[in-house]
Amino acid sequence: MTANSGTGIAERVTGARRGDRVGDSPARPDGAQKTRGEFAFSSDLWMDGMLWGKTLRSPHVAAKIRSVDTAPALAIPGVRAVVTAADVPGRPTFGLDVPDQPVFASEVIRYHGEPVAAVAADHPEAARAAAAAIFVDYEPLVPVVDPEIALEASPIHPDGNVFRHLVIRHGAPDATGDVVVEGDYEVGMQDQAFLGPESGLAVPAEDGGVDLYIATQWLHVDRDQIAASLGVPAERVRLYLAGVGGAFGGREDVSLQIHLCMLALRTGRPVKMVYARDESFFGHVHRHPARMWYRHHASRDGDLVKVEARIVIDGGAYLSSSNAVISNAACFAPGPYRVPNALVEGYAVRTNNPPCGAMRGFGAVQVCFGHEAQMDKLAAALFMDPVELRLRNALERNDRLVTGQVLRGAVPVREVIRAAASHPLPPPPDPAGPVTARPGGAGATAGPEDVRRGVGFAVSMKNIAYSEGFDDFVTARLRLEAGVDGEAVATVSVATAEVGQGFVTLAAQIVREELGVARVVLAPPSTVDVGSAGSSSASRQTWMSGGALQLACATLRAELVVRAAELWECAATQCLFDDGDVVRAATGERLSVPDLLAPAPLETEHEFHHRPTRALDADGQGDAHLSFMFAAHRAVVDVDPELGLVRVVQIATGQDVGKAINPVQVTGQIEGGVAQGIGLAVMEEIVVTEGHVRNPSFTDYLLPTVLDMPDVLATVIEEPEPGAPYGAKGVGEPPTISSGPAVLAAIRDATGFPVTRAPVRPEDIALTWMRRTS
């Protein structure tokens, strides 16, 4: 039962050269500290005289606020300040895309858990009691919680209920196929459930501004939103990245940042805030629930002719990144297949449900459940093998997407499918095996004779980095100097948020590869001395921050060559850089980097932009995306249909990575991403009824444990991507996209039931079983 005993990356991981350059797998520079409990996460910070902050949130889904009385809170000993909407000094709203979300609700409550006030007190318990003592007079309203109804309902926000309506028209609208299959699919609301709770420490500064130590995915965009709401110039709001305990999209939006800074400025004292787990469920955006209708047309031979789809995602009360999520959902609605004709309609809708935004794979995850179920249906209708059908229609280089964009980069769709399909299957379920290996695990409720095995397949694609004309860039500075012992030291300053993904490891690998300098130091990321690095999301930092660093290294290499040429009094063209030395071609003389740094350090700063992308036109056509990643997953499951219990036995995958810069870290991204995919397939859902969140705890929102995780057999396909540093694509999102749909396909295979909704709940299987057997 060894994980990763497959081909490809597995051997490379176990036999990995423990070097420290590109393609090696050096250990994380922060790993040892993390294992000893010495790494300072955002919830570990403190300062003398610090206060504790606490938010008051609405118990109602939709309501009018008649009045707020903070006096009872202020009367509690140890309470130093209470702030509400009336105290927001600057812009009363914030938002990643459009500032449509109130810092504190003032007149209207639009979702369960919306912040109304915040308190600072000497002790967290005093803060909690004070928040509870604030008297808010609410007039409950009837919430709008169904996105289809919200489309037509009177607006629940001045900006209206439709965030975005997007249509993609491609090819001949009236084309039809010999074989037509149709289906409705649904995906529930998933939570990022990063383990490090939202937390930070705000310290008032002498210039009237504030220093904020915070766990986030994007320091600069947080800063701009905080500064706007505080009404102070951006340069007086200084953000420093505190240790980030995971993110997965859930830290892209502002949560407690503005509240914390307001409390610090109001009290003149440092204020710390840490969300408890229940508050974390209310404090960040979630993965959009989606409803999808699909109709696929194919020729008798199995060539896709047309895909029609209608996709409605529920954005909840505020916009967040809904516009980009629905764009991804629409653009990738057909999946990684050649589709000559398409009509895709996408809606992102505002409701009184919890706000939804970024989560790993966003947009592509939801539609993958639809397009892959359709491919299986089509295969059945055509009496074709589902893997064959996918291979036959797989995208290739120079094919067009339904947006009209021609694929110019690496498109190894067939390779990832073949890789996933060629892993060995696990042995059949063993009735004599341990009960813990059965569906339902240690509860031993599943009888061995009831267990049915199923195998399912799914393939996916997603864009890397920002799309639709967004000016996506990273600023990076690199300094080279001789250390006290004479050895060269490279210092990297880049505001890239390390959220666990391992950018800190890659950054050092890239500098060592490019400059041959062993000692690489990463300056702590902040907004103080370097420009934006964009968000650690959309699988973009390896390409973007990695690309910025590679450019910076190239500049310094050129300057080292010029220095050497001046010393040798020869032309720079006669010198070349060779692994940490400059060599004079004619004579073979060498000067080391430390030699060349002796007169003065070298420094350079670069702003790296990716190739521009374009907006989609009225027909949803345009080169909207930079590049694409592809993955295939095969799932093997055991199901006890009577009890509706599922055990995922194995996941095999092929993933297009361009280049594995750090194979061990790539494996970690694959396994971790698969876990989140399996979670969405069979366990994880924020249950929302009439707008109320019913399960804001790890007791009721179930995350996969080590007993739920199957063996993962992974093969990476390394076909270099033109324009990307070392040809490397991102790796974080694809494992989360098609792993879940493969599990649903396997459950369909095991049971013969339609299974059109993720996550699959025990009752979805058991009730169908009951109906069919009675």
Added chain:
Amino acid sequence: MPPEGPATARSLGGPADGPAYVQADRYELLVNGTRRTVEDAWLGESLLYVLRERLGLPGSKNACEQGECGSCSVLLDSVVVCACLVLGVDAIGSQVETVEGLSADGDVAEIQAGLVDAGGVQCGFCTPGFVVAVHDLLRRTPLADEMAVREALSGNLCRCTGYGRILEAVRRVQRSRAVSDDSDGSDGGTGDGE
């Protein structure tokens, strides 16, 4: 200037006799072999809060504070407990060992190195809890088979790794100990799992 790491116990800094909470008399805890005084604490504070916020030991983590994730695992009289579920005052008279204290132990250091080398650490928020749990498991059951390892670690959530590299780290530590045990002729325990 970034905040300094925790170093000393802190007091509440204000009157604390309101309806919200009641001050305790000062009490003493034995943490990582050292007597530590907890001043002016509210009786409702969990051991986790006391360790993290009063005794300057934030290594035990606070991912859920409801007993579901294992990130706060400590040894209480040599038994693994969730520090978030134990009141600080309930630990009076017991020996508390946290990840900070355990790090001085060579066996623990081997587990820590294994986790880093195998790629079992990403964001690292679950890591101190896994260090304590793996240490406890291998101390009791050095030769635990894979299913026993999974069962023993199933109370520890990790959201980043999917557990594959953590299991790999445990296997590596077991292998290296088996080799050194062979050379000194001892035989170790066996798995207690199914």
